[in-house]
Amino acid sequence: MTAGQRRLLQGALLLAATVAATSAFAADVARQLKWADLVPKTMPAQPLQGKTFFGGSTPAPDGGPPPPPLAEGTFMSVKRRQPGNDRPPAVVPELDGQSVSIGGYVVPLDFDATTVKEFLLVPFVGACIHVPPPPANQIIYVKTEKGFEVGGQFDPVTVTGKINTTVAFTGLADAGYTITADTVEPRTK
Known part of the structure; x- marks a missing residue:
């Protein structure tokens, strides 16, 4: 040669x-997702309506009396009324297995002091806690091996990892998507 x-x-x-x-x-x-990307294009888009922390309670759906107060310590064990919970969540199957990045707010499920390892990622502050949860395709169940330190409860984060369309059933709400997070980082507003 x-x-x-x-x-x-x-x-x-x-x-x-x-x-x-x-x-x-x-x-x-990672593909940058917006919350609207989680809703199938065949569904009519309905804008999410965020409610204020002091927005008041939601009346009973049948116009009857409000439900009795919950016993101390049982808040997390009661399933909330969720739009569309009478049918499987409408998800975008093409997202399954993709590496994605999406911003939202944390609703902690499993934590040790200020380190969170499992949480729901939701599109607006207070979803699932202070107001009824959004539809399942607007909630993402997130698991992170390392965990991350929570700043303020209402601080936004960006989650990056693999998404799949496996429905997660939690005590607060059903999530239409699951992300195994590589990173969870504070988001600048």
């Missing part, structure tokens, strides 16, 4: 390695 052929072969190998590395990097880049 001549010196010229050797340089040509080295150049071709370098080019192939560069293309392979670029392709692998492109495959790992």
Whole structure:
């Protein structure tokens, strides 16, 4: 093999390695999602209505008397009324298995002091806690191996990881999606 052929072969190998590395990097880049991306295009979009913390209670759906107060310590064990909970959640199956990134607010489920390992990611402050939960396709159940330190309860975060369309049933609400998080980072407003 001549010196010229050797340089040509080295150049071709370098080019192939560069293309392979670029392709692998492109495959790992997380798709930026908005909450509307979680609703199938065949469904009519209904804007989520955030409610204020002091917005008052929701009247009973049948116009009857309000439900009795909950016993001390049972708040997390009572399933909340959730739009569409009488049928499977309408999810976008094409998202299954993709690497994604989405911003939202944390509703902690499993935590140790200020470290959270499991939580619901919701599109607006107070969802599932102070107001009835949004539809299941607007709630994401998030698991993170390492956990993350919670700042303020109403601080937004960005979650990056693999999403799947497995329904998660929690004590607060059903989630139409699950993300195994690689990172959970505070989001600048």
